[in-house]
Amino acid sequence: MDAQGALRAGAQAASDEAAAPVAAASAPVAPTVEDLIRQVHAYNPRTNADLIRRAWAFGEAMHEGQLRKSGEAYFTHPAAVARILAEQRMDDATIVTALLHDTVEDTKASRAQIEREFGPEIAELVEGVTNLTKMQIRSDETRQAENFRKLFMATSRDLRVVLVKLADRLHNMRTIRAMAPDKQAQKARETMDIYAPLAGRMGMQWMREELEDLAFRVLNPEARASVIRRFLTLQGEADHVIAKIVEDLRELMAREGIAAEVTGRAKKPYSIWRKLQTKDQAFSRLSDIYGFRVIVATAADCYRVLGAVHQRWRAVPGRFKDYISQPKSNGYRSIHTTVAGRDGKQVEIQIRTHEMHEVAEAGVAAHWSYRDGVRSENRFAVDPARWIAQMTERFEDGADHNDFLEAVKLEMYQDQVFCFTPKGHVIPLPKGATPIDFAYAIHTRIGHACVGAKVDGVRVPLYTRLRNGQMVEIITAEGQTPQASWVGIAVTGRAKSAIRRALREEDRERFIKLGAELARVAFENVGRKATDKALRTAARAMGFEAADDLLARLGSAEITARQVVRVLYPDLAQRPGEEVEEARAVVGLSPDQAYARAPCCQPVPGERIVGIAQRGQGVVVHAIDCPALARYEDQPDRWLDLHWQEGTHRPVNTVTLEMTISNGPGVLGRVCTLIGEQSANISDLSFVDRKPDYYRLLVDVDLRNAEHLHRVLTALEAESQVSSVARHRDPRRSEQSAAPRP
Known part of the structure; x- marks a missing residue:
């Protein structure tokens, strides 16, 4: 199915998920054990077919009489998990573990029985999956943090346990419609918060994208349907652009004499939605919707392809990443570039070798992949034990579960940048990291003593976001200690934990x-x-x-x-319904200090904040990423470490939204209604620009907190007549105009 057909099917599913039950006579025949064996045999001719048959028979017997929520026999689930892992060309032990992964948890089978029948290796894997299942990761932050730590420590024994658990979650998400709505929402949130980013961190990007999209379908079906409808409209206007760009690339490779495999695909609806939320770009920017891949024989060919592409089309500044010379920690290698392609549209292209592609598809699981009956010898596949050690070593000493949860989530969600020390050593950091993170990545002692930084020889503020390839020099001084404001500036869990620990001790x-x-x-x-x-x-x-x-x-x-x-x-x-008093909304002020929200950044409860003392005029509260804070970098005595009071805040926090809407009858009224439906009040509205086909306007909306703001933005973004909506921040507004609240 082509991209247009796939998304058209997705749009139909989004608008009518609850399909009528299919008559039993027309139901497809369930796959058998012989089907699974043929699937495994295709990549591993030396597979132990008898072992798989015995595991299938054992699992089927143990689960006999058990049904899934859909009414199907329960064993259809372990069989489907095994097929998912067979698609990843996993070894026999992992396939058998998938078939048996629920037997100890849900049947009368015991670990000892599994070991007698199938050996100690499989028994240990089944027990590992059972223990992960018992963790029951929930939304409660403390329990979630503790379970997250246990999950990562459990993986240090055998990562295949997590691979089975991910495949288990994937099949459960594929069949989630049979569950009650509240259970669907709970599982979808766990998937979005934990399992999808874990799959991505392990290099299994295809699984991350599918898990995210399946969770997106449950958590925000209206937004997903809106993305699909808008994509189909664009697709019709672009007239099969994928095929045309693929043909352009193939012709270019042929002219250059490079043997290459060229493919193109549409990105998943959630991936598109996330980019719309995080980047100020129009929906029609093709680099956010389509991806193209060129696979060649050698690394040298990768750079030949890059040169040919950049000669043929103009490269987009700031959209080039070389993960071949600087691989990701999970072994991912590829060149990413965005060019202004056909008709000036921006197109993202990934260039890699066949070996690199195998690792890009399987991630850390490539270590167990089989080809022609033997384990693949892929020089780019990461040793799972080393990968797990990198992920867990920095958290083993920390006693704070919440610090650990924050750190691991950051590790999994963030892409990486690579910076250099003055001696040429490479320091990998999460995207958005600052010189403070760089200092703590070198050594905790360097971080504690940091007083400044130079980037490429130029003195910069400590909140500066580092970019790929920059040389960073940390300036230290004896007697320096971490500042409370650093917690909000740092990005990495290692830096945050070290700063908090030092502040607590001091x-x-x-x-x-x-x-x-x-x-x-x-x-x-x-x-x-x-x-x-x-x-x-x-x-x-x-x-x-x-x-x-x-x-x-x-x-x-x-x-x-x-x-x-x-x-x-x-x-x-x-009580949950009680509101926080407006005068007590900010914690960290002395009893005699008044405060005001800075009009330049308009912080709201739920966002990280910092206070700037105004001599004789109280304290002005800024969002931690407000550009206006730069002017106070050399006045640390005026900075106050603040946070919002926990609880329900009143809808008195005004935020300015900038919108571009269609110039049509009833559109403005619809926009106002959407805002009202989210229990938000419009306190002011002004038009910035009027054109025959669109209006650009600023709307002041009174909100409770960051979550309330997100709901309003989501509702507006999903409206087809709203072409763009974003938070409007004006650094020209002076905080001197803010009147501190007593």
Whole structure:
């Protein structure tokens, strides 16, 4: 099926997911064990067919009488998981584990029985999958963090356990429509937050994209349908552009005498949606919708292709990445470039060898891939043990589960940039990293002593975002200690954890005293006393070794007093529906300090913030990424580490949205209705530009928090008459015009 046909089918599915049950007479015949054996035999002629038959028979017998939510026999699920792994050319042990992965958890079978029947290797793999299944990763942050740590530590024994679990989740997401709506939402959120980025980090990009799109279908079906409809409209206008660009590339390769395989494909709806949310680009930019791939024989040919493409079409500045000379940690190698191709449209092209392509498709799983009955010898495949060690070594010493969760999520979600030390050593960092991250990546001691940085010989602020290939020199000084504002500037989990740990140790006594006072007031507000016994009990319930540890975290604003009260007296703590007082919306101010939101960045609850003290005029609160903060880089004494009060905020936080809408009857009214449907109020509206076919306007909307803002933006983005919508931030607005709230 071509891209247009696939997306047309997706649009139909998005508009009518609940298809009528198919009559039993017309149902397709379920695959058999012989079908699976033929699939494995195609890439591994030496497969142990008898082992697979015995595992199939054992699993089928153990699950006999069990049904899935859809009414199908339960064993259809393990069989489907095995076929998914066979598509990845996995070894016999992994295929058999897939067939048996639910037997210990859901049937009378035991680990000892599995070991007797199939050997210790398979028994250990099945037990590993069973333990991962028991973890039950949930949305609760503390439990999720703890389980995430266990998941990563479990993988250090055998990564195939995670490969089976990912295939298990993929099949469950493919068949999720049979589950209750609340269970669908829970599983989809887990998939989006945990399993999809994990698959991506392991290099299995195809699985990440499919998992994301299946979760997107559950979590935001209207947005997905909108993307598909808009794509089909563009596809009709572009007139089969994929085939034309593929033909252009093939003709170019033939003229250059390069033997190459050229393919093109449309990106998944969620991938397109994510780009629309994160990049200020029009939907019709082809580089965000289509991907083209050129696969050649050698690395030298890759660079020949790159030269030919850049000679034929104009390269787009800033859209070139060479992952051949600087591979990703999961072994991924490829050249990415974007050019202004046919009719001036921007086109993304990936160039790689066949070996590189195998790793790009299978990721870390390429280590187990088989070809012609033997394990593939792919020099680019990463040793799973080394990969896992890189992912876990920096987190083993940390005692804070939430630090670990934040760090691992950043590790999995972020792409990488590669910077150099003055001596030429390469330091890989997540995209968006700063000189502070660079310093801590070298050594914690260097990070603690950092007072400045030079990038390519030029002194830059510490919040500067680093780019590929830059040379970074860290300036240190004796006696320097980490600043509280660094937590918001740093990106890597390693840097954040080290900074927080240093701040806690340095200010521990002061924080304990402050935490004790905060606890006293919070307990008195509910008619209780913050006794030593009460604080020790709360500390144990929240995972701290001693009451002083809890008070130190409370004083450093890492937890709130209401959280402590809620642990002991859940019925007396603030109800979810109660609103945070506007005067107490920001935590970290002294009792006599007033505050105001900076009009240049308009921060809202839920976003990371920092305060700038205005002499005699209170404190102005900025978003941590506000460009206006640059002018205070040399005035650290004016910076305050702030955060928003936990709870429900009133819809009084005005945010300006910039929109481009069609100039048609009723369009503006529809936009206003959409905003109102999200329980948001329009406080002002002005037109920036009026054209015969469109209007550009600024709309001031009163919101509760960042989540409320996201809902409004999502609703507007999904409207077909809204061609673009984004948050409007004006650095020309002076914070001096902000009136601090008492």
